Amino acid sequence: GAGVSQSPSNKVTEKGKDVELRCDPISGHTALYWYRQSLGQGLEFLIYFQGNSAPDKSGLPSDRFSAERTGGSVSTLTIQRTQQEDSAVYLCASSPGQNTGELFFGEGSRLTVL
Amino acid sequence: GDSVTQMEGPVTLSEEAFLTINCTYTATGYPSLFWYVQYPGEGLQLLLKATKADDKGSNKGFEATYRKETTSFHLEKGSVQVSDSAVYFCALSDQDDKLIFGTGTRLQVFP
Numbered sequence: 001g002a003g004v005s006q007s008p009s010n011k012v013t014e015k016g017k018d019v020e021l022r023c024d025p026i027s028g029h030t031a032l033y034w035y036r037q038s039l040g041q042g043l044e045f046l047i048y049f050q051g052n053s054a055p056d057k058s059g060l061p062s063d064r065f066s067a068e069r070t071g072g073s074v075s076t077l078t079i080q081r082t083q084q085e086d087s088a089v090y091l092c093a094s095s096p097g098q099n100t101g102e103l104f105f106g107e108g109s110r111l112t113v114l
Numbered sequence: 115g116d117s118v119t120q121m122e123g124p125v126t127l128s129e130e131a132f133l134t135i136n137c138t139y140t141a142t143g144y145p146s147l148f149w150y151v152q153y154p155g156e157g158l159q160l161l162l163k164a165t166k167a168d169d170k171g172s173n174k175g176f177e178a179t180y181r182k183e184t185t186s187f188h189l190e191k192g193s194v195q196v197s198d199s200a201v202y203f204c205a206l207s208d209q210d211d212k213l214i215f216g217t218g219t220r221l222q223v224f225p
Contacts, residue, residue, distance in 0.1 A: 004157070031211050042217030043158075043203065056212065091158070101146050101165075101207045105157040 002026065004106035006092050012112045013082055021077045021109045025094030032075050033095075033103060034067055038088040046090075049075065050097055082113045116141045120204045120216035127194055127223050135189040135219045137178075137204035145206040147171075147180050147187040148213065152201045161189075161202070194223045 005024040013019050025032050034046040045059035049069045060066070064082075069075040079086055089110050093103040121136040139145065149161040149171070162171035167182035176191045187204060204216040 033212070035215075043215035045212065045214065048212050050211070093158075095211050097211060099207075099211055101148050101163055101205075101211060101213065102160045103158075103211070103213060105159070107155075107157045 004092055004094055004104050006090075006106035006109050008109055009107065010110045010112075012114065014114050015084060016081055018078065018080045019082055019111060021079075021090050021092075021111070023075045023077070023092030023094075023106060025073065025075070025092070026104055027073075028096070029094035029104070030072070030097035031095045032069055033093045034075070034077050035091045035093065036088045037091055037108065041088075043091065046077070079111075082111075084113050087111055087113045116145065116206060116208050116214050118204050118206055118214055118216035120202075120219055122217070123201075123220040125219060125221045127221070129196055129223055129225050130193045131223075133189070133191040133194045133198075133221065135202055135204075135221070137187045137189065137216060139185050139187065139204075139206050141185075141206055141208050143208050144182075145208045147178070148205040148207070149176070149178055149187070149189050150203040150205060150215070152203065152218075154200070158203065194221070196223045196225055199223045 030051045032049045036044045048056040064080045067077045089108040091108045093105045146165045148163045150158045151161045162173040164171040164180035170179045201218045205213040
C-alpha cells in the first residue's frame, strides 16, 4: 500500500511477556518515528530514526523498550517484560526527512497488557 | 524542554457554530507549529502548519495564526460540520522533524 502500515493492529498479552510491533514506512521516506498514545496523555515521543544517523532514543521510557530499523526501512519496536502501564496505542510515522513537519502516521498498534 | 499545552475537551458544538481550540507552546528557539487531526478510525494527518511568526495556516476552512508575542497557535473555524468531529492535536517542531504534541482535544459536533 501507499501508506504507513503497522502490525499487529491489536495485541493482547500477559504481564511479563515480550512483544514486538512492526512498522512499514512509506517507500523512500528517510525518517521514521514511534509515538505512544495513552488515554488522556496525548502523543508521547518514543524514538526517531533519520537516515543513517544514530537514532534519537530520548523518549524511550525505560530500558525495557528498544527499537531498530533494518535497511533504512522496516522498524520493530520491542517491549520486554511488559507491564500494565505499557497498555496504549503505539503509533508509527514516517516523513521524507526534509524538515517539513509533515509526518504520515499509521493507524497504530493497540497493546493491552493483562 | 519544549512543550505544547492545549485546552481539554471534549468540545461539544452544534453544526454551524464557531470553533476555537486554544494552543500555547514553550520553546527555546523559533519552532514551526502544526495542527494534526485524527478522525474516528483513522490515523493522524496534518491539518495545517505555520513556520514563522505571523504566518497563518489554513485548510478545510480551519485557520491558525502563529502568535510569537503570546506563544499561541489557536485553531479556529467559522462554521463547523458534523464531519469535523475528531481529535485535534497541536504540535511544534524546533530543530528537526521530531514533533512535540499536545494532549489532544476531542471535538463533537451535533446536527
